[in-house]
Amino acid sequence: MYNPYSLEGKTILITGASSGIGKSAAIECSKLGAKVIITARNKERLEKTFSALDGTGHSILLCDLIDFSEITKMVAKLPEIQGVINNAGYTEFAPVQFINEDVLQNMMGVNTIAPIIILRSLVKMKKLKKGASVVFTSSLSGLGRTSIGNTMYASTKGAISAFIQGAALELSAKGIRVNAVCPGMVETNILSNGTVSSEQIEEDKKIYPLKRYGRPEEVAWAMIYLLSDASLWTTGTNLIIDGGYSIR
Numbered sequence: 001m002y003n004p005y006s007l008e009g010k011t012i013l014i015t016g017a018s019s020g021i022g023k024s025a026a027i028e029c030s031k032l033g034a035k036v037i038i039t040a041r042n043k044e045r046l047e048k049t050f051s052a053l054d055g056t057g058h059s060i061l062l063c064d065l066i067d068f069s070e071i072t073k074m075v076a077k078l079p080e081i082q083g084v085i086n087n088a089g090y091t092e093f094a095p096v097q098f099i100n101e102d103v104l105q106n107m108m109g110v111n112t113i114a115p116i117i118i119l120r121s122l123v124k125m126k127k128l129k130k131g132a133s134v135v136f137t138s139s140l141s142g143l144g145r146t147s148i149g150n151t152m153y154a155s156t157k158g159a160i161s162a163f164i165q166g167a168a169l170e171l172s173a174k175g176i177r178v179n180a181v182c183p184g185m186v187e188t189n190i191l192s193n194g195t196v197s198s199e200q201i202e203e204d205k206k207i208y209p210l211k212r213y214g215r216p217e218e219v220a221w222a223m224i225y226l227l228s229d230a231s232l233w234t235t236g237t238n239l240i241i242d243g244g245y246s247i248r
């Protein structure tokens, strides 16, 4: 059947696949024919994702991305792959005057340095097939649409949105495409750290022209576009998926 969005014959590494957007991306990629290699820290939750995958040939690799030596060990274990979703990440709120060095360093480590080291290691170890597609999960807040108390997170994502442009330019010579998705708020566990009340969340949803937050699979489908042959002429793009938030 004609389907330019098919992922048949592609093996895709997905970080942060134990919940939220990464979990949904793993399931949706498998439904479109990909073999997925899913990674995160929590084995039990990764196994739940694994049991929801379609088809066969998938695998799990545990890795704490704050430990950069673990990243290189994980990449060394990979077969040659056709795609990556560099998705793991988290946020913690703090007004500028209360920014803590350790928190900032950790967030930069997981959200910014780790995905860059993953791509560096994949390229250095020649693990990406010619024609491979690399997708990063940035954020609308990395494109200047942030909120009070969210500066650390916005910085970690702004760096990614800049990085993908340079990486796309460099890696085009190897036939590798590099893009990012930049979601607005998506219904996942990311806000379950108790810093935002449910009343604040309901008020915030009203600002969105489509009057709701996104669903994880709605971001996964954009990732699939970027991984598939449907986007063969797309590289260096920060793709906004935000229910219209940024056009207000």
Ligand SMILES: NC(=O)c1ccc[n+]([C@@H]2O[C@H](COP(=O)([O-])OP(=O)(O)OC[C@H]3O[C@@H](n4cnc5c(N)ncnc54)[C@H](OP(=O)(O)O)[C@@H]3O)[C@@H](O)[C@H]2O)c1
Pocket: 015, 016, 017, 018, 019, 020, 021, 022, 039, 040, 041, 042, 043, 045, 063, 064, 065, 066, 087, 088, 089, 090, 091, 110, 137, 138, 139, 140, 182, 183, 184, 185, 186, 187, 188, 189, 190
């Ligand atoms: N939800 C939103 O509104 C939204 C909006 C824009 C962008 N994003 C971005 O989307 C991505 C996914 O977030 P989500 O909303 O799906 O959140 P989530 O449900 O909390 O998932 C975060 C994922 O990252 C993994 N992770 C966190 N720290 C890690 C570490 N040190 N090492 C390895 N894995 C780690 C977690 O796995 P373990 O805990 O098992 O390690 C989990 O699988 C993030 O990059 C986030 O910044 C989210």
